[in-house]
Amino acid sequence: MPELPEVEVVRGGLVDHVVGRRIAAAAITGTRVARRHEAGPLDLAARLTDATVLSADRRGKYLWLVIQTPDDDPHALVVHLGMSGQLLVEEAGAPREKHLHAAFDFDDDGPQLRFVDQRTFGGLALTELVPDRWPGSTHTHGVPVPVEHIGPDPLEPAYDQPAVVRALKRRHTAIKRALLDQGLVSGVGNIYADEALWRAQVNPLRETSALTKPALGRVLDHATEVMREALGQGGTSFDALYVNINGASGYFDRSLHAYGREGQPCNRCGTPIRREAFMNRSSHYCPRCQPRPRVRRAITDLSRR
DNA sequence: AACCGGCCCTGACTGC
DNA sequence: TGCAGTCAGGGCCGGT
The missing domain is CATH 3.20.190.10 (MutM-like, N-terminal)
Known part of the structure; x- marks a missing residue:
């Protein structure tokens, strides 16, 4: 992909x-x-x-x-x-x-x-x-x-991470959905979103506005880092006459911690990785390192009144 | 306006 | 063995 x-x-x-x-x-x-x-x-x-x-x-x-x-x-x-x-x-x-x-x-x-x-x-x-x-x-x-409507990606000079963090703080949506929104920061798909959130130890369902700015910065740092690493490995694997999209396949095998690892032990704590449906896709995360958010209190309170 | 779910597409896989 | 059902997901579009 x-x-x-x-x-x-x-x-x-x-x-x-x-x-x-x-x-x-x-x-x-x-x-x-x-x-x-x-x-x-x-x-x-x-x-x-x-x-x-x-x-x-x-x-x-x-x-x-x-x-x-x-x-x-x-x-x-x-x-x-x-x-x-x-x-x-x-x-x-x-x-x-x-x-x-x-x-x-x-x-x-x-x-x-x-x-x-x-x-x-x-x-x-x-x-x-x-x-x-x-x-x-x-x-x-x-x-x-x-x-025109696509935001800069983390590997180009126009990428302004503090501005992205400020935009995320204003959003009221799950952090994973925000990462997949190409208008905010581009280039992140389902695989690297799961990897970045695993590395940052943030649950995919956490509200962006409820995360601190440093935590949002860490998520973006990890997203940038995981894509840089994949690029470093994918760039070596196509020959002169074959411009292939599959350069990252070897990378998947060796380096993924969350994506595609349902039921396998978390590489940090050993807890089995969980897979859940999200946005017509799958989210992979460690239930111990990336605990699910507590009930959204503000919304719950409103609905009770 | 922001947010969210449904849809497109085809091959691999699963279960009966 | 065959066949129906499910899954994979980026981006667009329409509804709320």
Whole structure:
């Protein structure tokens, strides 16, 4: 499941293998992959033809190629990998993958760029670039319109952790839901949210406004740290012609303390890790190190009156 | 306005 | 063996 570290690995692959090349032909299969491109798949393919890739950029889990056509301003080809999306760099003659949705040929006759996605939660869209509203932004071409509402991720200079802590203090929602809200801080998905909360010893259901600012800071510090560690390991595991999202699989095996460990002993205290349904997902936590919040007194009192 | 739940999608797995 | 049901979850959308 691509979260920030996996998407960053893919971005690095695009920098190495795609940036600087000119698209000669784009083939989009079906309509679902381009559902966020309002003008449809044929328009998307047509407008990418003869476009030169200027850069590969990322914020959180959003990835985009800045492309330049001869008679237009730079635009963004936004790529979201969703749950199962992959970008592959392969020879044009390579067998078609079962869930191949898009293929790009380049005018240097080098390898193709392909978008493969089994579950098509991901997709492609060509959008305008707008100035980034966050101070300290390093996105020199701006950000795509669909990324405007996405908060900076912890690995970019525009990330302002004290500001995020202040925003969390004003929220009245569970800390895990807040971590998964990409508008506040981006890049954290279900796996790293569970890991960060385990490391910080905070229950996923704790109210953000009820946590102290130092505790909120610790949660964010751990989220940042766990993603940095995953990136450090994931970045070593793809070869030259294969830009893969699965760089973190080895990391999962060795380093996860909470996610996917239901019933196994907590690595701090030995208590079996518990899994609970939350937001149509699962939360994994140690019931001893991360005790459930007490009854929400204010809400309970109100309901009794 | 903030918050929350439902939905999309397909392959792997489980239980009868 | 086959088949129905469940699970995985990022992001968007609509209801409260």
